Amino acid sequence: MDDQKNMRATTALLLSSENYDVQQAAGGEEALAKLGSSRVDLMLTDLKMEPMDGLTLLKKALEVNPRLQVIMMTAFGSIESAVEAMRQGAFDYVTKPFKEGELLYRVQRAQERAQLLATVDRLTGEFNERHGLSALVGSSPAMTELSSRLMRVAQSDATVLVQGESGTGKELVARAVHAHSRRQKLAFVPVNCAAISETLLESELFGHAKGAFTGAVRARRGLVEEAHGGTLFIDEVTETTPAFQSKLLRTLQDGEVRRVGESITQKVDVRIVAATNRDIELEVREKRFRQDLYYRLNVVTLRVPPLRERLEDVPALAEHFLKRANARSSKRKSLSTSAVEHLMGYSFPGNVRELENLVEQAAALSESDELLPEDFPLRPNRVTGGELGAPPLPLAAESGGRLPTLAESVEDAERRAIAQALERYQTDLGRVAEELAISSTTLWRKMKRLNLRPAGGEHRE
Template identity: 45%
Template sequence: MDRPRVLVVDDEKMIREMLAEVLASWGYEASTAGSAEEALEALARSLVDVVLLDIMMPGMSGIDLLREIKHRDLDVDVLMMTGRPTVETAVQALKAGACDYLEKPLNLDVLRHLMGGVIERRLLRQEVHALRARVGDQLGAMELVGVSDAMQRLRDLIDRVAGSDSPVLIEGESGTGKELVAGAIHHRSPRSRAPFIPVNCGAIPADLMESEFFGHARGAFSGAVADALGLIRSAHGGTIFLDEIAELPAALQVKLLRVLQDTEVRPVGSVKTFKVDVRVIAATNQNVEQAVRAGTFRQDLFYRLNVVSILVPPLRERRADIPPLVTHFLRQLNQKLGRRVSGVGPDAMAALMGYDFPGNVRELENLLHRAYALGAREEITLEDLPVLQSRPEALALAGGLPTLAAAERELILRVLRHHGGDKDQAARALGISRRTLYRRIEEYGAG
């Protein structure tokens, strides 16, 4: 097994160096940081499995740093350390996502035992993730990744609509993660133990659509040698996700409308109808209202589906999500391909932050996968991202920037210039609140 990576964060140099030495002797790959700022820089540069974090530090407290770490990368396990233990701080730490709490002076036997348990639980989580992927429950193993205000608003909306049975229409560009949003609604709903059936409406041949959706009776047509439930009845008790709903032909739109109105299905070639209990979530990358005006999509079906509308923003409008998405995909690719890529170099990250990603999150994942295919081993550099080397907007930020903070500063300046100094528009383009933008401007001296 590869050596687990541990980051020790403590403002006392002697303690963090001692812990790094002890951890290395136990078979861990240990690095250190003396402040919250150093820790965040280290986590932005490379992946770690566990953080050993002191609660009492100057500047940002250990509890606040814990929250920020979990905000950026949920997969990191954090063990808290303190020389002034109280019940209140212990409860705060555990509520914020710490997996355990240690008192100083540290008992090394206890630390070794706790570290072993943390690593064992990580391995079990990875096995569960791999098993879910193997049985096709990819959505159950995935999560919505992002730290931007736009993503937080999206999560809040998902939580609000998950408990109802109302139809949902998800709109957004290709690659933004509409199926992931639909899956999140299903998995947070009372229907989560029932089937989630995703259907790409544009991928089913027109002559098979009715049979695929509504099922058929034996002998209904040549080759129908047995009864078939169809996709809608297969989702009974659960959720059916109709992706690219605008691709449905007019005849099927009428029949889907009837299912939504009457909550029953009649299979092809049958005189019987069957009651169905199904939540319908639809998605499209087209402007459905425009399709209604053009007469290619039924207005009554649009109103039936558009009870709750969710817009998934493109990645270029939530650039703050690029670093945590990169971390998420690196963890996935390392596990899938058996690599130990530790992170993304400053120039490569700056180029990713400057690129507009017309293919959105799917394109980001593809770029990183291609970097692995091109032989990236320890760190992904700009040379591993040849597509970005021909993109001026990406290279504009990649001119030897030393840190992620510098890349973020340059991006803020660029967006402010693009919008003529309008901070409201700049905040929307960056996917952050106006208050966060002002804080960043003050922090980086970017005004």
């Protein structure tokens, strides 16, 4: 855009010869009208124009199209104004008179940046579609409340603690928080503390210097630095040791990280979302989790309800998982009404993950296009000892008439569930963990805490 007809026409001719689709405007108002009525990736404009100057046009153009790339054309004596234009959002500037090659080079760079931003927008859209609120399937009151609370906290930078049983979808909730935050275009970095040995967790999260330990042949950034500007999701945070918790607390307090083997610190801007499937307040009372770290993490809590508390969501979830399975196998299987009723009569100790596995298994093994109840072999609820879909058994009062506390009841249920699974699979702890829908590391720690041992000698993973 230029108010000097000869300059405008010459520049348009040059760009057209390079196969650019060019529109011309004689002034700022005409340029804004064209921006509002058609897709424009790049605007070339003079800095000194009447009645609307280049800086005013720049501001109004970016309001119309924030992704617009703007190159300012200016005389040598106005370079200071051109630099100010770049501070206000212009991509580049070129001084007149300019060589054709110089202008074309700057236009090419601006076009590449426009294409990069379009790619970022597309990938962000795909991330939001996959991990946004639409991925939290269910319209039950519990899920409606979770979604509403999630949207409110996502807009801030507050640290979030996600609580829920194994298999409820805590990481999906964490990804949804990121997808709806101002950090959505930057990294989402997950780490599962239960899946990494204690000796490697510190190096994995904070990084290490070359030679910090045997095998550290080069310096390495940790996951905290990888998440700079974005979100770090710390899953199973209660499975960490007090020593590690102390280092994590320092990172949260100071906004900096120190690699293993280094004395200097690196500043980081990271949003923390942590998750646990354990009663973290009990862990604090039992001195297994630092109270000060708990307060740092528990700024906002999101509780993910177990599936047994929202069985009305089972039909929608089952349809969602079957649709995904059909897409992978290019089949068109459907759920019968009796199969849905069969699933809704089950208490799902493995939660949403168990339902997902059941649907995928049925879709893969059934020879019929319509899935029937017999395609969904449901296991007894070993936590309660009841039949399929039966409510939990009542808790008996202890001697003296005192009912057990909630913590005692949960521990007793864990002990009975693990003991029954151990009796079923003996030393195969991998199968035991799969049966209980927890990781092998979590299983081993629970067995140690509950003083349980596999029958039959050494275990195998």
